[in-house]
Amino acid sequence: MSFLKGLFAFILLLFCIVVILFVDFTYTTFSMRQRDVATDAIVVLTGGRGRVEEGISLYREHRARWLYLVGVDPLVRKSDLFKELTGKRGGEEIVLEKSSRNTLENALYSRDLIARQKVRSILLITSRYHMKRAVLIFRSILPKDIAVYPYPVDSKNLKQAWWAHGGSFRLLFSEFYKYCLFKAFFLFAPGELRTVRGA
Numbered sequence: 001m002s003f004l005k006g007l008f009a010f011i012l013l014l015f016c017i018v019v020i021l022f023v024d025f026t027y028t029t030f031s032m033r034q035r036d037v038a039t040d041a042i043v044v045l046t047g048g049r050g051r052v053e054e055g056i057s058l059y060r061e062h063r064a065r066w067l068y069l070v071g072v073d074p075l076v077r078k079s080d081l082f083k084e085l086t087g088k089r090g091g092e093e094i095v096l097e098k099s100s101r102n103t104l105e106n107a108l109y110s111r112d113l114i115a116r117q118k119v120r121s122i123l124l125i126t127s128r129y130h131m132k133r134a135v136l137i138f139r140s141i142l143p144k145d146i147a148v149y150p151y152p153v154d155s156k157n158l159k160q161a162w163w164a165h166g167g168s169f170r171l172l173f174s175e176f177y178k179y180c181l182f183k184a185f186f187l188f189a190p191g192e193l194r195t196v197r198g199a
Helices: 002-031 051-060 103-116 128-141 166-188
Strands: 039-045 064-070 094-097 121-127 147-153
Touching: 002 128, 002 166, 039 051, 039 103, 039 128, 039 147, 051 064, 051 121, 051 147, 064 103, 094 103, 103 128, 121 128, 128 147, 128 166
Parallel strands: 039 064, 039 121, 064 094, 121 147
Antiparallel strands: none
């Protein structure tokens, strides 16, 4: 009987810890603000609504020298995403990365692009719900001397009143779960992950 009580107390404690961590994750997710900062490069993790448009808008405003669109469909051309406008900045310094298929690969392929151009700071653009995991992965993969500034983009599938919206709750909890997995992974990941290919 004492064993069952102990097991129940452990499960209850574990549940409370998960709830506290999830609420903190959610609070931080909604607390992130778009930073008005100039960087060497803008890195857009494509795949979500509004991300590419936001990146192009900031690029046209000269907020960075380079614009990396990461995880682009192999069939997509630069002209499909960026329209040349008279009197506006051209797309010469826009780079499309077409090999990566998930956030970890996004960071690995971005790291090689960043090293090639000696970038020392990036503005990282992705959807708000995805931002905490993306920042964790990029800061764990990139060399430590490269500054990563999060720039979240809001999307219709994430509501402010997430607790009253089943889709938002599931989306946030799914991201929280993946975030925890990567947090644990990087505790034991080899330092070679920060090594640039060919370096």
